[in-house]
Amino acid sequence: MAELAVTVIGHDRPGIIADVAEALSGLGLNLTDSVMTRLRGHFAMTLVCAGEVPVSDVESALDPLIRDGTLTVSVRDVPPEEAAPEKGTPYLLTVHGADRLGLVATVARAVTAAGGNVTDLSTRLAGDLYLLIAEVDLPDPDALRTRLAEVLDLEISLRAADSDLL
Numbered sequence: 001m002a003e004l005a006v007t008v009i010g011h012d013r014p015g016i017i018a019d020v021a022e023a024l025s026g027l028g029l030n031l032t033d034s035v036m037t038r039l040r041g042h043f044a045m046t047l048v049c050a051g052e053v054p055v056s057d058v059e060s061a062l063d064p065l066i067r068d069g070t071l072t073v074s075v076r077d078v079p080p081e082e083a084a085p086e087k088g089t090p091y092l093l094t095v096h097g098a099d100r101l102g103l104v105a106t107v108a109r110a111v112t113a114a115g116g117n118v119t120d121l122s123t124r125l126a127g128d129l130y131l132l133i134a135e136v137d138l139p140d141p142d143a144l145r146t147r148l149a150e151v152l153d154l155e156i157s158l159r160a161a162d163s164d165l166l
Contacts, residue, residue, distance in 0.1 A: 010071035097154030
């Protein structure tokens with residue numbers, strides 16, 4: 001079964017998720033993975049769906065969503081994913097403190113330097129307080145703790161992720 005990646009970005013309004021999900025299910029596409037969020041009044045969705053539908057048919061089905069110019073939609077084929085070797089144990093990383101330029105880059109580079117991989121990341125800015133929450137796969141959590149302590153003067157929490165949850 002083929003997979004497609006669909007992204008929808010633009011001004012938020014009620015009903016975007018319902019409109020996209022109905023259009024895709026109407027084509028016989030099953031949503032397998034998705035991330036949807038609202039970012040300062042803008043909506044962002046990325047999803048993977050499975051089925052035997054050409055990209056052009058999906059674009060046509062989603063065309064009514066972009067007619068008023070408030071949303072942008074893209075659809076592309078996703079090649080089959082090869083099974084990746086395990087790169088470590090899942091952890092939840094939380095960093096919070098004063099906002100500063102380059103914080104996401106610094107944290108992501110530290111994870112990479114520790115031999116890990118960021119699998120999910122979200123941030124929020126509230127006034128001058130910045131919060132970063134990331135799911136990371138790590139072979140050695142102490143290596144990341146050490147690296148982050150060297151490059152950041154912020155509160156850092158790293159704990160094993162609950163393996164019973166997705």
